Amino acid sequence: MATIDTLSPEPEAHDDHGHDHDHPPWLAHHFDTPEQQFDSGKLGIWLFLVTEILFFSGMFCAYAMFRMLRPEIFEGSSQFLDTKLGAINTGVLLFSSLTMAWAVRCSQTGEHKKLVVMIASTLSCAMVFLGVKTIEYSHKWGMGLLFPGAYFYDENNPHPTTEQLVSQHGFSENTAYFLTHSIYFLCAPFLLLLVGVVIWAIIAKVKKNDFQFAVAKPLVVVCLSFFGGVGLGMILTGSEEHAEGSHVAAAHHDAGEHDHAGAGEATESIAATYTEPTTFNPASDDAAVELLAESDLNTGAKAMLLAQEKQAELASGRVVAPGEDVDMGIERIERGVETKRQAGVFFGIYYCMTGVHAIHILGGIGVLVWLLVRAIRHDFNRQYFGPVDYVGLYWHLVDLIWIYLFPLLYLIR
Amino acid sequence: MSTAVTIRDPGYPTDRENYLTNSSGILSWIFTLDHKRIGMMYLAGVVASFIVGGLLALGIRVHLLRPDGVLFTGPEGNNIYNQVFTLHGAIMVFLFIIPSIPAALGNFLVPIMLGAKDVAFPRLNLSSFYLWCAGAVFFVSALLSSGLDTGWTFYTPYSTTTDTSVILATLGAFILGFSSIFTGLNFIVTINTMRPPGMTWFKMPLFLWATYATSIIQVLATPVLGITLLLLIAERTMHVGIFDPEYNGDPVTYQHFFWFYSHPAVYIMILPAFGVISELISVNSHKHIFGYRFIAYSSIAIALLGFLVWGHHLFTSGMSSLTTIVFSALTFTVSIPSAIKVFNWIATMYKGSISLTTPMCYAISFVFLFTIGGLTGLFLGTLATDLHLHDTYFVVAHFHYVMVGGTLIAFLGGVFHWWPKMVGKMYNDMHGRIAALLVFLGFNLTFLPQFLLGSRGMPRRYATYDPEFAFLHQMSTYGALLLGCGLLYALVVLMISLAKGKRAPANPWGGITLEWTCTSPPPYYNFERPPIVGDPYDFHNVEWDAEGERYVLTEPERKLAPEETPSEQPAHH
Numbered sequence: 001m002a003t004i005d006t007l008s009p010e011p012e013a014h015d016d017h018g019h020d021h022d023h024p025p026w027l028a029h030h031f032d033t034p035e036q037q038f039d040s041g042k043l044g045i046w047l048f049l050v051t052e053i054l055f056f057s058g059m060f061c062a063y064a065m066f067r068m069l070r071p072e073i074f075e076g077s078s079q080f081l082d083t084k085l086g087a088i089n090t091g092v093l094l095f096s097s098l099t100m101a102w103a104v105r106c107s108q109t110g111e112h113k114k115l116v117v118m119i120a121s122t123l124s125c126a127m128v129f130l131g132v133k134t135i136e137y138s139h140k141w142g143m144g145l146l147f148p149g150a151y152f153y154d155e156n157n158p159h160p161t162t163e164q165l166v167s168q169h170g171f172s173e174n175t176a177y178f179l180t181h182s183i184y185f186l187c188a189p190f191l192l193l194l195v196g197v198v199i200w201a202i203i204a205k206v207k208k209n210d211f212q213f214a215v216a217k218p219l220v221v222v223c224l225s226f227f228g229g230v231g232l233g234m235i236l237t238g239s240e241e242h243a244e245g246s247h248v249a250a251a252h253h254d255a256g257e258h259d260h261a262g263a264g265e266a267t268e269s270i271a272a273t274y275t276e277p278t279t280f281n282p283a284s285d286d287a288a289v290e291l292l293a294e295s296d297l298n299t300g301a302k303a304m305l306l307a308q309e310k311q312a313e314l315a316s317g318r319v320v321a322p323g324e325d326v327d328m329g330i331e332r333i334e335r336g337v338e339t340k341r342q343a344g345v346f347f348g349i350y351y352c353m354t355g356v357h358a359i360h361i362l363g364g365i366g367v368l369v370w371l372l373v374r375a376i377r378h379d380f381n382r383q384y385f386g387p388v389d390y391v392g393l394y395w396h397l398v399d400l401i402w403i404y405l406f407p408l409l410y411l412i413r
Numbered sequence: 414m415s416t417a418v419t420i421r422d423p424g425y426p427t428d429r430e431n432y433l434t435n436s437s438g439i440l441s442w443i444f445t446l447d448h449k450r451i452g453m454m455y456l457a458g459v460v461a462s463f464i465v466g467g468l469l470a471l472g473i474r475v476h477l478l479r480p481d482g483v484l485f486t487g488p489e490g491n492n493i494y495n496q497v498f499t500l501h502g503a504i505m506v507f508l509f510i511i512p513s514i515p516a517a518l519g520n521f522l523v524p525i526m527l528g529a530k531d532v533a534f535p536r537l538n539l540s541s542f543y544l545w546c547a548g549a550v551f552f553v554s555a556l557l558s559s560g561l562d563t564g565w566t567f568y569t570p571y572s573t574t575t576d577t578s579v580i581l582a583t584l585g586a587f588i589l590g591f592s593s594i595f596t597g598l599n600f601i602v603t604i605n606t607m608r609p610p611g612m613t614w615f616k617m618p619l620f621l622w623a624t625y626a627t628s629i630i631q632v633l634a635t636p637v638l639g640i641t642l643l644l645l646i647a648e649r650t651m652h653v654g655i656f657d658p659e660y661n662g663d664p665v666t667y668q669h670f671f672w673f674y675s676h677p678a679v680y681i682m683i684l685p686a687f688g689v690i691s692e693l694i695s696v697n698s699h700k701h702i703f704g705y706r707f708i709a710y711s712s713i714a715i716a717l718l719g720f721l722v723w724g725h726h727l728f729t730s731g732m733s734s735l736t737t738i739v740f741s742a743l744t745f746t747v748s749i750p751s752a753i754k755v756f757n758w759i760a761t762m763y764k765g766s767i768s769l770t771t772p773m774c775y776a777i778s779f780v781f782l783f784t785i786g787g788l789t790g791l792f793l794g795t796l797a798t799d800l801h802l803h804d805t806y807f808v809v810a811h812f813h814y815v816m817v818g819g820t821l822i823a824f825l826g827g828v829f830h831w832w833p834k835m836v837g838k839m840y841n842d843m844h845g846r847i848a849a850l851l852v853f854l855g856f857n858l859t860f861l862p863q864f865l866l867g868s869r870g871m872p873r874r875y876a877t878y879d880p881e882f883a884f885l886h887q888m889s890t891y892g893a894l895l896l897g898c899g900l901l902y903a904l905v906v907l908m909i910s911l912a913k914g915k916r917a918p919a920n921p922w923g924g925i926t927l928e929w930t931c932t933s934p935p936p937y938y939n940f941e942r943p944p945i946v947g948d949p950y951d952f953h954n955v956e957w958d959a960e961g962e963r964y965v966l967t968e969p970e971r972k973l974a975p976e977e978t979p980s981e982q983p984a985h986h
Contacts, residue, residue, distance in 0.1 A: 040606040059644070
């Protein structure tokens with residue numbers, strides 16, 4: 001109200017007519033009261049979150065559709081995702097939500113020190129998440145578990161060398177080098193960031209710039225957390241590697257004695273075998289698939305069997321225009337084309353969903369750093385804590401989306 | 414008693430108050446947070462895009478003057494034709510129609526009609542303008558690199574295989590989408606939290622209701638377009654296998670995703686036009702709007718129903734017959750709120766004292782053209798006739814009647830209506846009316862023949878045609894040239910007014926909404942104190958002041974104190 005009364009038709013200067021004694025510096029000139037400003041921001045951020053949900057909804061729809069169309073692909077391919085890493089990341093994000101909520105509380109009560117600690121902890125958790133994600137991604141890229149356009153997973157040689165990628169899969173040398181050494185490429189920007197922040201901290205310390213040093217100090221910890229996440233992921237995948245190798249082998253060996261509980265693993269190994277039509281070996285695997293296909297529940301194995309028959313027919317040249325096969329509908333025709341690309345559909349959706357989520361984590365890191373700087377500057381007080389609140393809401397949404405992604409991609413089998 | 418009437422008129426702004434002149438230099442425009450300046454920059458931007466898109470349209474029509482094509486000949490001719498109609502569509506939809514009324518007129522009008530000092534987030538507002546610019550740059554670079562020939566819908570699988578610059582154009586559309594989301598978000602928050610005391614929901618001018626409904630769609634639908642285009646880019650660069658059948662994707666999924674945004678987007682284009690027309694008709698009939706609440710609610714109803722009808726673009730794409738029937742039925746429900754509006758406008762004009770000003774000429778054209786556009790939509794919503802008319806010129810004519818006959822005409826009407834407010838200059842009303850007449854005639858001559866062409870089987874997007882269609886195509890081409898002349902005429906009228914126009918009074922048309930209580934142009938702070946809010950369509954206190962050639966708000970004398978000293982005796986004696 002104050003601004004309006006003091007607004008004279010001949011103001012002293014343009015565009016800053018709001019700065020009179022009753023208008024605190026953090027209250028924008030076009031708002032009358034702090035409440036109006038806070039309510040506007042709150043409504044704005046909720047609307048923004050609605051747009052975010054709708055943004056992700058497109059991918060959730062795609063997930064639901066392709067899962068419905070090709071359940072066996074989803075079941076088989078999700079075996080490749082490391083539940084342990086996913087669970088760790090879920091825990092890390094949940095913890096970061098706690099520290100974020102705590103940060104909001106601290107900003108409301110005016111505890112500046114604690115607020116800085118809480119924001120820095122949230123940032124560190126975000127970095128740990130990205131570190132673990134780096135391990136997950138680079139691991140899969142090296143194995144060729146990629147989107148359909150580049151999928152090259154070969155069960156007999158899950159970790160091909162650069163030369164093999166060039167000679168067997170037709171990648172250019174640069175791409176092949178990137179795929180086999182992706183972990184270094186993914187870590188490099190964060191390493192640069194770490195070095196930059198450390199240098200900044202040292203300079204600030206030497207120049208006795210207390211504010212800059214206060215900002216750089218927590219950021220060093222934050223950048224280090226990324227490598228903490230990478231280390232954590234490496235330790236966990238190291239042990240997992242062994243287990244995975246053995247269970248694939250076991251699935252092959254004991255295929256004959258498999259019960260329904262083991263069907264998932266078996267399907268995976270079969271899918272891996274048949275993803276490459278040239279290595280198709282009916283003699284050794286037929287028995288296992290037929291056994292699995294006896295159960296009506298095992299649609300995956302049935303589809304495999306159907307695919308196998310179709311391929312055998314193709315190979316023997318028996319399929320040349322049988323009248324009844326021509327108009328069997330799209331569904332049947334697609335199932336008949338079992339190529340390695342089909343498994344890639346799962347990974348296409350996996351990379352889109354987790355990738356866009358990771359971009360949101362990066363965006364969150366950006367705004368949290370901004371909050372950190374402002375918190376160290378003591379910008380927030382009992383009356384003005386809106387930005388912390390809004391970023392907190394955004395961060396909870398990013399967390400929530402992961403809470404949905406984790407079971408959908410990693411757990412449901 | 415004759416002198417007892419007091420007149421309220423804000424007079425003219427000083428140079429220091431005037432939002433156009435209170436600060437000068439190019440930087441004061443580039444970094445401005447004033448919603449009115451941002452609105453004017455949007456206006457310049459959308460008009461420039463419209464000129465580019467319009468020239469492309471003229472290219473198409475001139476090419477179709479002869480059955481074997483006139484302009485784009487030679488071995489690459491058909492490809493060039495494909496690129497021209499694609500860019501015409503993409504530029505008109507993404508760069509012109511979607512931001513035209515909501516972003517250009519909306520930015521100027523929403524806070525000032527509401528009685529607020531600015532939108533809720535002025536910096537976000539400026540950033541959405543720059544996002545619009547960035548999107549435009551992407552479109553221009555697509556145009557300059559290898560062009561674009563997918564049609565503005567980017568349907569897969571063609572868009573994942575063509576070697577034109579789909580990625581540049583879709584990135585452009587993606588960025589423009591965010592511009593649109595932020596504008597919508599800003600308006601929703603502004604209307605919810607920035608209303609001054611006394612401005613209740615049902616005292617808001619109908620333009621604000623329409624803007625609010627539009628903003629809801631912008632916020633809810635545009636993100637889906639964003640993710641769709643992002644997935645399309647991923648499909649093209651990495652083959653993620655969601656839309657491309659070669660990698661086990663499903664192209665019909667793309668169509669569903671695309672139209673889930675783009676059908677509501679049709680209402681992003683037309684709803685603000687409804688708002689403009691409600692204002693123009695009521696002000697120029699000098700009569701209270703008929704059925705205020707019905708018009709207000711029907712905007713919201715259209716916004717919500719608009720989300721349920723996207724499937725009518727896919728009738729021939731292979732959906733189940735049950736789905737098509739459901740979508741067809743839902744499509745018809747949209748006609749109810751649309752018809753409510755048209756009937757209410759006509760009822761407003763009935764027994765009104767109509768001033769046939771330039772804006773009113775556009776408003777009346779709008780009612781005619783939108784009605785034709787709306788009614789021909791019913792043939793396309795009906796399953797049996799749609800199978801015949803799908804992808805013919807009938808569709809082209811239908812949506813041009815709604816988009817051009819509806820949105821563009823309303824945009825022109827709005828610009829002419831608020832031009833004195835925006836720039837503080839009056840244009841020559843007679844020339845404005847002639848331009849409006851030319852636009853009306855040219856438009857009908859262009860698109861009425863296309864209904865006939867379509868129902869006789871002329872498919873859309875063809876560079877050449879059977880000689881039997883030549884006469885109708887020629888009519889259409891001559892109409893387009895006439896339409897172009899009319900639009901140019903209108904532009905010239907406005908430009909001349911900038912140089913030679915008379916100084917505009919605060920209230921040249923007799924409007925009662927809050928922007929007319931400001932000076933023309935408004936001061937940069939909009940209102941010194943929160944304005945007094947009354948019924949936005951109660952014209953009782955507006956009178957024509959022939960001397961000043963302006964309308965003024967009159968206030969009958971109010972007795973603030975008892976006239977005489979009270980009598981000695983108490984009244985009840």
